[in-house]
Amino acid sequence: MIIIVMGPQGSGKSTQARLLAEKYGMQFVSVGEILRELFEDQNQVGIEARQYWIKGELVPDDLIVKIVKEFFNKHAQEKDYVIDGFPRDPGEYVVMKEVFPSEIDAIVYINLAHDLIIKRLKKRAQIEKREDETEEAIRRRLEIAQNVTFPLLQKFKDDGYRVIEVDGSPAPEIIFNEICFHLEETHTLIKPQ
Ligand code: ADP
Numbered sequence: 583m584i585i586i587v588m589g590p591q592g593s594g595k596s597t598q599a600r601l602l603a604e605k606y607g608m609q610f611v612s613v614g615e616i617l618r619e620l621f622e623d624q625n626q627v628g629i630e631a632r633q634y635w636i637k638g639e640l641v642p643d644d645l646i647v648k649i650v651k652e653f654f655n656k657h658a659q660e661k662d663y664v665i666d667g668f669p670r671d672p673g674e675y676v677v678m679k680e681v682f683p684s685e686i687d688a689i690v691y692i693n694l695a696h697d698l699i700i701k702r703l704k705k706r707a708q709i710e711k712r713e714d715e716t717e718e719a720i721r722r723r724l725e726i727a728q729n730v731t732f733p734l735l736q737k738f739k740d741d742g743y744r745v746i747e748v749d750g751s752p753a754p755e756i757i758f759n760e761i762c763f764h765l766e767e768t769h770t771l772i773k774p775q
Pocket of ligand 1: 614634636646668723
């Protein structure tokens, strides 16, 4: 079972993805996190990828697909995942099925208005001091989220996937309850642990 969590930066997608993984006993995987770890380990692919993410650009598909494939190969015994940050562009959309170890059950999209995104990111940048949270990188990531990643939602719908769209402006626990409600409403497979 696979649940993909999508949404712009600052929408709280990582928080929700983690909560979902915990509640349903699934493995959480964040592609952004893998990228940062690869760089910290001075891995060659990680060093190459950083040139892109530091500027807020998407890391090229060939690198991402390699990284994601490797991750699933390493965790071959696990089949249930909550995935944060993949796919993000049409190229990744095309290869996602061959990369994933099981069927996609649902796509959760967390929506957030532009002004709220900016407000949250300014606050987060002061606390986390993430390398890719300069004003320019944030602006570029938002542009890509809107123009490249967001249109994938329609592709998922056109291809018959179950898409759950939620409002990202309330408190995290309210968003989480709403996501779980929708997941359990239609997914007899999903039962909290
Ligand atoms: P955010 O979702 O806020 O951008 P992440 O930690 O998920 O934060 O990702 C950080 C960066 O890693 C992205 O801005 C992008 O450069 C890169 N990245 C993550 N996932 C992908 C992906 N699937 N394809 C290409 N680049 C990615």
